[in-house]
Amino acid sequence: MNTEYSFFVGIDVSKRKLDLALLHEGKVRSKVIENSPRGYADLQDWLAAHGAAPAHTHLCLEATGPYGEGVATALADAHWPVSVVNLARIKGFAQSELARNKNDRADAALLARFCAALNPVLWQAPSVQWRALRAKVERLQVLKEMHQQESNRLEAHQASQEVLQAKSVSEHLAWLDEKIAALESDIDDHIDRHPELKQDAELIESIPGIARTTAAKVLAYLGDVRRFHSAKALAAYVGVCPRERVSGSSVRGRTMISRAGNASIRRALYMPGMVALRYNPILKTFGERLLASGHAPKAVIGAAMRKLVHMIYGIVRTGVPFRADFCSPKLDFQDGI
Structure with missing residues (x-):
């Protein structure tokens, strides 16, 4: 009690x-x-x-x-x-x-x-600046999803030679392009106007595989990562911790990420995880080792996402930008996948 x-x-x-x-x-x-x-x-x-x-x-x-x-x-x-x-x-x-x-x-x-x-852990309300950033990022995501939907409709109308409908969809796409560009600029300005957001964004962007768009999503969905007591706690919040299914001699399930966390940030980190496996020197070595040991490609991407979360936590907490030798001696001692 x-x-x-x-x-x-x-x-x-x-x-x-x-x-x-x-x-x-x-x-x-x-x-x-x-x-x-x-x-x-x-x-x-x-x-x-x-x-x-x-x-x-x-x-x-x-x-x-x-x-x-x-x-x-x-x-x-x-x-x-x-x-x-x-x-x-x-x-x-x-x-x-x-x-x-x-x-x-x-x-x-x-x-x-x-x-x-x-006695669950107390929740900390994000500051006004963080709330405003998340609202902008979420709105941008909605507009991009609408843009993709309309692009699919335009392709269908063009294939069936529905000229009037294609013209209407094209006009809507032009309007969406304008709004998306304006909102992306607004998000950049918002981050630049607030020193704490700008500093964290620059630190996160120093990680190969993460650009400004993903950095903005990380800041919007995670808030100040310093409130987490460890990188593992942050990874658990995101839902990228490994989950094993092994019991006795009969249960031998695949190990996969838990997904018991924030789905929005997981979606935001999926493509950066794939990019980091090619261009981030630490994750490139890490991914090659997992593939060589027989892990499925999607499992390797999930592991890369978890490593990105750990890197984000470490870099923001220390205030030191990414270095190629960061944690590299420990690659042979990774826990889980």
Whole structure:
């Protein structure tokens, strides 16, 4: 049991509402509020009315993406201890309790019990600059996906000689090209305007295989990597740690990356991982050794992504740009793949 706090709050997040469960001395109180700034204020008033103060209250919610970030940020800005937990951990905890019910109220109570039992790590809200960068990077990704979709449609219309439709799609593509170029310039300007972002971006870009676009995504999705206590913790957050499936003499599954982490940053690192295997001297040697030992090409790319995450962590933490001799003597002692 977590003895530092005496109140534990589970917050089950949905698009329009937040289901709350306040656990104190074995009793649970429930409430439903709207998922909005007004609701966040009501949440704090409700906690205060029941004697819960930031000094002895721990709040917990699942990492459900944009719908939960508003309340987590509002609470963290108001100095409430908040934890944002991977959904897989909550699911495992529910299975350990043999939970039978699955509804919003029950999930909120489950989160409160999880918070009390396991004392998850506190979440740190990114600064305004980091939040703005992520919003820009996410918008850029949406525009690029739209561009690819429209390019596919243009090809189909041209193949079927649908002239009017092809003209309409071409005009939309031109508009998207303009918006993408403007947003890319805006992202570069945003990074250059903030010294802490600019310094980290330059350090990350010093790694062969990572250019400004990927550096911006790394900064946007990971925030300040210095908040992680180790490179392995960062790799676990990204979901690129190796996961073995071996048991007794009968189970001999393939080792692969866990994928129990941030999917957006994994997608952002996939192509840089492939490039780094060709042009990064450390990862080139590392990849050749894994291929020679019989690892599948995709497994090697996953291992390269993990090594890139380790490099990003080490370079940003030390403030020293990439060097070709960085960690090279340790290549024969890699853990996992």
